[in-house]
Amino acid sequence: MTQSRHDDLDFRALVGEVRPLRHGAGRADAGRPRSGPSEAQLARRESAAGGDRGRDILSDDFVDLIPPFDPLAFRRDGIQQGVMDRLRHGGYPVQASLHLLRRPVEECRRALPAFLREAWEHDLRSVLIIHGRGREIDSPPNVLRSYLAKWLPTFDEVQAFASAGQADGGLGATWVMLRKSDRARAANRERQQKRRG
Template sequence: MTQSAHEDHDFRALMGDVKPLRRSDNRANPGPRRRHPTEAQLARRESAQAEIAQDSFLSDDFVELLPPFDPIEVRRDGIQQGVVDRLRHGGYPAQTRLHLLRRPLGECRRMLPSFIRDAYAHDLRSVLIVHGRGQEIDSPANVLRSYLAKWLIQFEEVQAYVSAQQADGGLGATWVMLRKSERARADNRERQQKRRG
């Protein structure tokens, strides 16, 4: 008897009393029967689609590339220049940071909205975004920096943003000032009233 025939004989001896499962009992292969999603699955799916739609306002279409050695500065109406200067010089401590170094543009586009909204929801005002800066105008870090400048202005929560000083990351980082939430404004009014007596 050859070895393969011997192995086949041993296998049949071991499996002698094993019977195949009926199709209805076979959980590994349920067959063509299709199950419908549960209410919870449908709700999760709808929530995920709504979240994707909500964050898709950030465009990855054409952006005019910023020169790699030029600082960025944007402030909305009503924000004093002194506040922007203090922000630029690190006068407000970074309450949280977002590191986007060496991340693909699409991933950065997905991360930014949740970061801004979470910071705003937790009453944070001063955040630092580290994105890097390349030496060439079309380097990936400079492309991200250019898109970031375009995206930040699209958030209602953002009041101003400026390039950081060298100690905080230089042109490879951006300070962002978020507006006060309604809860923070109410707390501030309450403190003012208590002070006045």
């Protein structure tokens, strides 16, 4: 007799006779009538679908602190290094700015989604977020800076971001490049079609 056959017989001897349960019997929720999804399930579904932008996705629970002299940088796939370099060196005009200096993290957490959404809806592409930078890793400006590095990639509208050059605020400010809105893309296609004839 093979080892697996022997193990199977030992298991059956230990378990004994097995019968399937009736439908729903033996379940913890067997006595309750089944209703729709719970509020928590509905909230998770809405959040996954993007309906609750800015409230649940921007957690202020934990953040890896970024050393105060390390620059911030992020780019999505498809964004060229030349675009990042131009962004970092202030090669795009400031179309809007958000000043978060000396604001508590919770207030910044509420202000950021509204600012980015409004900028994107108005077809702005390059915005500057001024947050400050402390000398110590756990100083309030550096904590906020670390949260921004965590939060910004969660927005679909953000294509890239980078610490600003000295002329624009240095490590105390961050350039953010937003993707084109659907309206701006359609206008761009229309312009290109007109040029082609």
